Amino acid sequence: MIEFQSVHKQYGNGTVAVQDLSLTVEAGTITVLVGPSGCGKTTLMRMVNRMIDPSSGSVLLDGTDIRERDPARLRRGIGYVIQQAGLFPHRTVLDNVATVPRLFGNSRRDARRRAAELLERVGLPNDLGKRYPVQLSGGQQQRVGVARALAADPPVLLMDEPFSAVDPVVRADLQDELLRLQDELGKTVLFVTHDIDEAIKLGDRVAVLRQGGYLAQYAAPDDLLAEPADDFVTSFVGRDRGYRRLSFLDSQGVCPEQADTIRIGDTSADVPSRAGWVLALDHERRPRGWLLPDATVDGQLTENQLLAGGSLYTEGTSLRGALDAALSAPSGLGVVVDADGAYVGVVTARHVLDLIESRRRSVTTEGAVP
Numbered sequence: 001m002i003e004f005q006s007v008h009k010q011y012g013n014g015t016v017a018v019q020d021l022s023l024t025v026e027a028g029t030i031t032v033l034v035g036p037s038g039c040g041k042t043t044l045m046r047m048v049n050r051m052i053d054p055s056s057g058s059v060l061l062d063g064t065d066i067r068e069r070d071p072a073r074l075r076r077g078i079g080y081v082i083q084q085a086g087l088f089p090h091r092t093v094l095d096n097v098a099t100v101p102r103l104f105g106n107s108r109r110d111a112r113r114r115a116a117e118l119l120e121r122v123g124l125p126n127d128l129g130k131r132y133p134v135q136l137s138g139g140q141q142q143r144v145g146v147a148r149a150l151a152a153d154p155p156v157l158l159m160d161e162p163f164s165a166v167d168p169v170v171r172a173d174l175q176d177e178l179l180r181l182q183d184e185l186g187k188t189v190l191f192v193t194h195d196i197d198e199a200i201k202l203g204d205r206v207a208v209l210r211q212g213g214y215l216a217q218y219a220a221p222d223d224l225l226a227e228p229a230d231d232f233v234t235s236f237v238g239r240d241r242g243y244r245r246l247s248f249l250d251s252q253g254v255c256p257e258q259a260d261t262i263r264i265g266d267t268s269a270d271v272p273s274r275a276g277w278v279l280a281l282d283h284e285r286r287p288r289g290w291l292l293p294d295a296t297v298d299g300q301l302t303e304n305q306l307l308a309g310g311s312l313y314t315e316g317t318s319l320r321g322a323l324d325a326a327l328s329a330p331s332g333l334g335v336v337v338d339a340d341g342a343y344v345g346v347v348t349a350r351h352v353l354d355l356i357e358s359r360r361r362s363v364t365t366e367g368a369v370p
């Protein structure tokens with residue numbers, strides 16, 4: 001557990017970067033510091049590994065004031081990941097990661113074995129270990145940065161905008177990978193970003209900072225979206241917070257119905273007689289697209305004769321996906337699939353909205369805030 005107790009930081013030039021701020025980062029969770037540029041996120045994070053000392057106040061790690069710890073020892077228990085990964089350019093990827101176990105006195109062989117394990121753990125193929133950082137993509141470099149930070153198996157991980165320099169698709173992959181790793185490893189993670197969507201996706205709790213180093217709100221992502229503390233937080237979390245909050249509503253009560261279906265390769269004779277949208281499935285029952293109402297099939301059904309489908313909703317995931325599937329489907333019928341991508345049924349936006357409404361009503365009658 002990390003505790004910031006009334007920490008304050010004023011730099012030599014008079015800039016106050018952090019303003020009398022207190023917050024607790026629970027062990028084994030991801031806490032995200034988010035806020036606009038210059039609001040003191042990095043300053044606050046760097047207080048944990050003593051790269052920066054507060055002007056006043058204390059930082060406690062597992063109940064002990066970090067000023068009582070030897071800085072070198074303290075840092076060994078804290079992994080640190082930064083933007084652009086900060087890799088050594090003249091060392092191979094494997095040796096970049098092996099550097100840390102080497103520092104801990106492991107033999108070169110053991111260090112390399114550990115490094116290879118870690119590279120696999122962060123999803124990098126074995127043969128990349130022989131390359132130099134410049135020969136990797138930005139996303140791969142970030143993964144190496146994460147592997148290196150994990151090399152000493154530190155209980156605490158500080159991550160300062162680690163995924164900011166990569167494109168949105170790679171970034172989403174890296175975020176998913178971090179969540180997967182965290183499920184396995186249960187580190188105490190302090191993560192800095194200026195991207196509220198990243199904060200909401202990754203954080204068990206999110207600390208929103210505002211200019212001048214003030215803590216504007218510290219809450220679970222769902223609460224942040226449901227009840228922003230003030231106008232600043234409201235504008236920072238963005239306009240579509242009601243929609244984004246659906247990510248935190250589970251799928252309980254979603255009852256898919258059956259649509260008319262047809263298979264790729266079928267003929268006109270196989271088109272269901274009711275005049276409505278028909279969902280085409282492949283031979284593994286995966287949805288391939290929609291046949292317009294009253295459409296006839298020319299010869300055998302091919303994908304060229306179909307209208308592209310909307311997003312697919314994997315059963316059991318959040319209501320946001322269910323609503324999005326319905327809204328993005330040309331038929332207005334959101335396609336529900338199982339974990340293998342096979343067709344389960346369809347849901348309408350109306351069905352999802354009714355479900356949200358009924359939950360709101362039941363929560364309100366129980367006296368809690370919807």
Ligand SMILES: Nc1ncnc2c1ncn2[C@@H]1O[C@H](COP(=O)(O)OP(=O)(O)OP(=O)(O)O)[C@@H](O)[C@H]1O
Binds near residue numbers: 012017036040041
């Ligand atoms: N060494 C320093 N000396 C003087 N002022 C500093 C120093 N480091 C940071 N600052 C100032 O302190 C404030 C907070 O900086 P900090 O880097 O902690 O913010 P941040 O929220 O991490 O910003 P960004 O998102 O842009 O990285 C800023 O106004 C910055 O200019």
